[in-house]
């Protein structure tokens with residue numbers, strides 16, 4: 001029951017132009033509300049700007065803090081010229097007085113009405129003119145349907161051009177019925193708009209199944225399995241914005257973090273949260289989180305698999321605890337003319353107790369001197385002295401006590417521990433005898449041991465081992481909420497590294513098992529969630545695809561039986577017939593074929609991505625430059641005059657382009673160490689296109705794609 005209305009007249013000066021309400025023209029009334037809302041927002045901003053703090057702050061520190069808050073508030077009240085302040089309206093079934101004057105028992109009434117937008121705006125009297133999309137009152141905008149109208153009589157969606165409202169579309173939810181819901185035309189337009197520039201927010205068109213994930217409570221961890229283009233990244237980012245709204249104070253204290261697969265991806269998504277008014281969310285890759293040493297080496301896949309295996313956590317734990325010794329001599333503490341003895345056995349019991357409590361190595365190391373001092377204190381009391389707490393602290397700092405603790409519970413440098421494990425075969429075997437096979441140990445050991453932390457050539461997986469060792473020594477601080485995107489590519493040890501950064505908070509885990517391209521990719525979500533330390537998390541599935549046209553997703557899905565037999569094909573919401581083209585070139589003519597396909601793609605509006613196997617990137621770049629088509633690099637912002645990006649297949653994950661030219665699919669598969677990983681990489685590459693995909697190949701297509 002959608003009733004679209006385009007702008008009847010938009011020329012300035014006509015009876016229906018913005019700001020000139022006319023009773024018969026609902027669009028003009030909506031524009032008038034927009035103009036009034038803008039004026040109110042300006043007034044809200046001016047109110048804050050005119051605050052005079054001279055009398056209220058006692059000192060300059062307070063004044064500086066308050067001023068910073070005020071600046072923040074002023075920024076958050078900025079009006080964005082290119083987006084209207086609201087994108088939707090809800091008319092509830094319940095009635096309210098039409099206006100103050102006539103709001104008598106008999107007076108005219110109208111449906112209670114809310115405008116939904118990116119931020120809250122109120123009029124000078126404090127009455128809401130626009131409600132934040134995250135407020136509970138806004139939720140029916142995303143959830144109400146004809147089968148379950150949630151007291152909503154009418155849902156209106158606005159179309160806009162620049163900062164102006166140019167169309168609206170109504171849904172009468174009182175009509176009842178058994179569904180029959182159709183995709184909104186404004187949603188279709190939003191999905192089909194050309195993708196120039198970085199990723200944009202989707203607040204105006206969040207779908208019900210997405211909304212449920214966005215608004216899930218802060219206390220639980222949610223895991224979202226969804227095929228390409230189902231909106232996982234979008235949902236994850238909107239969820240952070242929602243959580244910051246609903247739990248601002250708590251999250252401001254504890255912090256939030258979005259983790260993505262690489263820097264180009266982070267650059268692609270970095271503007272979504274600021275556009276939603278959220279400027280404080282940190283973004284990082286797992287590599288930057290664990291960057292305790294410079295990474296200059298790469299491991300062969302079998303080695304990286306063992307280093308990323310969760311058993312390594314136990315190997316590290318044992319190796320660390322092996323540093324704890326037992327005293328062989330009694331401890332003697334001299335105070336004044338008296339000597340106090342604590343027998344070795346008694347100290348051994350204290351050490352065993354601390355080990356059994358399983359507290360951090362560093363914390364236990366700090367607790368031991370206090371325990372020893374307590375034992376000395378007891379002896380003093382038995383001898384008739386009356387020592388107080390200060391005496392206990394002094395004894396704990398006594399030279400003899402310190403020396404003993406250093407010997408039996410020595411400080412351990414986490415990176416040195418890893419140097420020893422990877423360089424000393426006997427040490428490694430001693431702590432992994434029943435955990436790893438001989439073959440796995442051989443894979444772990446450096447061919448030639450390094451002498452120290454500085455001289456070692458560290459790999460990404462080594463940095464994760466060091467991170468684990470650091471956490472065994474000292475607890476890693478936890479954030480309030482972490483969003484983990486493209487999670488399927490993480491090793492168990494990487495999940496643990498992320499998990500300790502949200503150990504007392506929660507996480508949103510986003511991924512697609514069919515897009516796992518690492519040799520250690522996640523086989524199943526429950527296992528991954530266990531490594532993350534959140535075994536109780538719910539796994540939700542997103543099935544509607546908003547990016548890839550039907551024909552293209554059907555072609556890519558031919559790979560599913562080989563790469564993820566349990567997963568369903570994405571249900572594309574977009575028809576776009578004629579969106580897939582396969583072109584086989586003459587032998588030796590791949591590069592000219594790619595250039596020609598790019599020229600074709602660029603005749604369309606929007607961005608073009610040329611995806612090629614990594615080994616072909618340089619030759620392809622030369623061919624493009626030679627043809628006058630100098631390309632951008634992945635993550636660079638596309639502009640109207642630079643719309644072609646050359647993307648190595650290994651960096652395509654998470655990105656999208658209006659038109660994609662994919663070169664040599666067989667080469668994409670072969671560039672990976674295993675066929676499984678290669679086919680999944682190809683699946684990623686085949687699912688980046690919004691409007692059209694041209695596959696150009698010189699060699700055979702992988703047999704899994706069929707004929």
Ligand SMILES: Nc1ncnc2c1ncn2[C@@H]1O[C@H](COP(=O)(O)OP(=O)(O)OP(=O)(O)O)[C@@H](O)[C@H]1O
Nearest residue numbers: 202205206207228229230231232233234546547654
């Ligand atoms: N409800 C929606 N309304 C409009 N556009 C949407 C909606 N949901 C997703 N999209 C758009 O669909 C595209 C794909 O979304 P997104 O990148 O979040 O998908 P994804 O599941 O993370 O994909 P991938 O698995 O390939 O990384 C984006 O352009 C996004 O803005």
